[in-house]
Amino acid sequence: MEETTSGETSTNFSTERSDSHLSSFNISDIENGSASDLERQIGFGAPQVLEEIRRAAPNPKKAETRLSVILLDQGLFTVYKRLFITTFALNVTALILAATGHFPYAEKEAALFSVGNILALVLCRSEVFLRIVFWVAVKMLGRSWVPIPLKTAATSFLQCLGGIHSGCGISSIMWLIYSLVQILRHRESTSGVIIGVAAAILGLLFISSAAAFPLVRHVHHNFFEEIHRFAGWIALALLWAFVILTASYNPTKRAYKLRFLDLVKKQDFIFTLLITLLIIFPWLTVRKVAVQVSAQSGQASLIKFGGGVNPGLLGRISRSPLSDWHAFGIISDGKDEHMMLAGAVGDFTTGLVSDPPKFLYTRCIHFAGLPYLVNMYEKVVVVATGSGIGVFLSFMLQRSRANVYFIWVAKSIQRNFGDEIVRKIESYPSEKMIVHDTAVSGRPNVAELTVKAVRDWSAQVVIVTSNPRGSRDVVKKCRGEGIPAFGPIWDS
Structure with missing residues (x-):
């Protein structure tokens, strides 16, 4: 999984210890x-x-790995899976109707349905489009009179749009296969070049979807990201070739003659143009910028950029524009600068500590994620472990419409995160936060601590950012107590 917006840590939520007088023997x-x-x-x-x-001696349970929590602990009927099933089921229904002659338009325009699914899946991942959607959701639903169940339903939906993305990805392959079958049944009306281009697009879509399979994605994330990006770009170029070839081919003369007016009237041209604009625009905002990277210890680095940023937004950075990009929460007072707090949990983030760069590539368009939806509520408890506090710190530094209460659990806070982060924390009213240093006070039961804080502060919702196990435990405990709670999911 890519460097997540959650700022993952190795905090252990277990509080069980052996009290046996024989425990000194291993x-x-x-x-x-x-x-x-x-x-x-x-x-x-x-x-x-x-x-x-x-x-x-205690009978140790089989250790839970990060991967097992991500893949096996999300539940059978999550919102993500329901959105995937709904999207896929609608497409299957339409395809069956087309194949049985009850949907003539889809039977004739099967390729268009494939392109339409690709447009939908790109929209679900477009940072520009989602920034607008999240802003509209907060503006419309972030009012005191809007019922909490409606707000939490919107939060679940926006957090799980990846389910629609995945469902449309599989459906686009399904429709393209059907389109190829239709083309082959009427070979006299098309050309071998068109068939070859369509087959190549199908192969690339299949490879891209296979690389996104959860097991592959999380075990070989860099491979997934490169395949998804470059296979997608090649498929987009071939899609343009397919649209132009099909618009210009004359089956009677078996020749190509492109008329611009004929091309722009085609729906698949409009869809492909929108897909292209959505994909290209974020890359047009990539800039190489000067940064200041400091590391108080080997556990985390603080990266500083120029320019203020609104609370709840996230940004992507990379050492090379065509290599893997990493997303982090943005810390800013909204004035002259912003920062990212990166826990050293992977090759990229460890490299920021051992070999701090003077320049990084970044996208000027910052995107909205789960932390941005804090603005939708009146009273929110945010929970973070380790460097995960970075996605929430802007709410301490800037006034927001929500009344935000903080729980931060980390080890050796002063030593690992430095004076600058500590000063920002200390500037916030102490009655609205709990800061627990595990090196001083031991490991707490964060889930129970969160439930108690919600009761004490009469909060409406909990938003947590931690490692997969920590997020799961807090969300599960809160929901068991009837408290709406959200944390990063496997497709965050």
């Missing part, structure tokens, strides 16, 4: 042959003591 060491050391210490009673140690 059961795994004993079983691996170091029992002789114990026998030398306590003599002939060692076998009985060993048996007592084995009985007293």
Whole structure:
């Protein structure tokens, strides 16, 4: 998974510890042959003591990996999956109707339905389009008289638009296969070049979708990102070729003659033009900018840019414009500069600490995600672990319509995050935040801490950013207590 907007940390939410007086002995060491050391210490009673140690030792549960939480712990009927199923089911229904002769338009224009699905999936990932959608949602629903269930339903929908993206991706392949079958049935009305281009587009769509399969995406994320980007660009170029060739081919003369007016009247031309504009525009805003990178410790880096930014927005950065891009929450007081707090959890973020750059590539268009929807509510508890606080800090520094309460759990805050972050935290009213340093106070049960804070502060909703396990535990506990809660999902 790409460097997420959640600022993932390694914070452990487990608070269980063994209280046995025998806990100083490590059961795994004993079983691996170091029992002789114990026998030398306590003599002939060692076998009985060993048996007592084995009985007293906790039975460890199978460790949960980040991947298992991401792939297996999201539930069977999430909003994401319901949107995927709905999108796919509508397309399957339309395709069946077309194949059985009950939808003549779709039967004739199967390729157009494939292109239409591609347009829809691009819209669901367009940072420009979603910035507008999120802004409209906050403006329309961010009023005190709007019912909370309506706000939370909108939050769930906007957070899970990836379900529509995935459903349209599979559906575009399905429609293109059907279109190819129709073309092959009437080969006399088309050309071999058109068939070849359509087949090539189909192959690229299939490769791109296979690379996005959750297991592949999270185990080999850089591979997924490169395939998704470059296969998509090649497919877009071939799509233009397909649209132009089909618009200009004369089956009677078996020749091509392009008339511009004929081309612009075609619906697939309009769809392809919109797809192209949506894909190209963010790349036109890419700039190489000077940055100041500081690292208080090896755990996180603070990256500074010029220019103020509104609260709740996120940005993407990269060392090379064609390589992998990474998204981080933006910290800004809205005036002269903004910053990103990057926890050292991967190759890119670790490199920011060990080899801080003087320049980075960034996109001038900042995008909206789950943190932006804080503005939709009246009272919100935001929960962060480690560097995840970065996505929320702007709400401390800038006035927002929401009354925001903070819970931040991290280790060695002063040492790992530095004086500048600490000063920003301390500038916020202490009665509206809980800062828990695990190096000083031990590891808390963050889920229970969150529920108590919601009760104490009479908050309407919880928004959490943590590692997959931490986010899951907080969201699950809150929802079990009847509290609306949202955290990063696997497709964030």
